[in-house]
Amino acid sequence: MLSPHVSRRSLIRRSGALTAIIALGLAGCGGADDEPAGQAGSEQGYVAGSGVITQLAVGERGEPIELAAEYTDGTSFDIADWRGAPVVLNLWYAACPPCRKEAPALQANYERYQDDGVRFLGINVRDQAPAAEAFADTFGLTFPSMLDQDGIGVAALSTVLPPQAVPSTVVLDAQGRPAARVVGAVDESTLKALIADVLDETA
Template sequence: MIGPETPRRTVLRSALAATGTAALGVALAACGDKDSLSEQANSGSDKGYIAGDGVVTQLPPSKRGHPVEAGGKLLNGKHFDLADWRGNILVLNLWYAACPPCRKEAKDVEAAYRAYKDKGVRFLGVNVRDGAAAAKSYMRTFDITYPVMLDTAGRVVSALHGVLPPEATPSTLLLDPKGRIAGRVVGEVDKTTLKGMIGDLRT
């Protein structure tokens, strides 16, 4: 689990080979090159959440693979399709209520959402474990206002095999305006890192 100090984050501009994978209508680019994250993905974990190794990965446009295709029902009852959100940067954040690093990063993710929601950046929370009541309680506790979907079956994480480790919670993915994965953080993300990654995509 994450200790009292935020791990050093090193930006890796690694080459990820794109392959198609799908589950529950989600089609995602898979990681082809081996790095510390793919090694974690291969080894697996059973502790329920991951602190990550402090590594941020950002991809140049030529290495971003295929767009993410996903749709479903948000916690507020509205339906969504990521194809309708193209033209915007998308921050995809995986969390659940009892995850300590998720709770630690929650206010920073919400702060980034509020800073960028009117600047062409959308956010989607993916709750990987809770029912609606627990998820809504968490959202009230941390004053979360960005859209959230429930994925208690873990199919979104499964669809990200090779991009995220099996127990990759919390994790944050950034999609470019074409819907392609442009960056990832496994483990807790802080406001400075998240805003920096968003800023890189906006330039």
């Protein structure tokens, strides 16, 4: 399981607007009405409120994440082929309010870091392809997603994320190892800083 760590270039120092608390687990995250985790949040299947951020030092990241599946259009992929640059994995589904809230932040960073080789993958934990594609059209998402009805995407991240942590975002380093996670909705400046930290390591 990930443990809290502030990278050598602090998130807070990189972005003065970032006031998120670096912590482990779901402390401070509740359901839609800010109820404790395990009550409304687990019943509705999403984590509301601000994202809880965890970073790992380079020497603490463990093994690379393995995941091979198909995009919503049926095209096959293997994230092992993406090593050499950071990868952003985002768990979501269409009826999840925090997922709708964070969608513009994900797209903005996808566009920001495309030229740096950063790859993004949405892992849709609940929907059929039409619902997933309608969500992408509504929010102008141009990065790909996979359908995870068989649970292989969630299983691949089971050592990184607690159960039912949707939305959640995991940033992998250039070797495919978990470098950071946000449990709950991620904002644009937070994700920008997390990706920038990993890019700095690669450089």
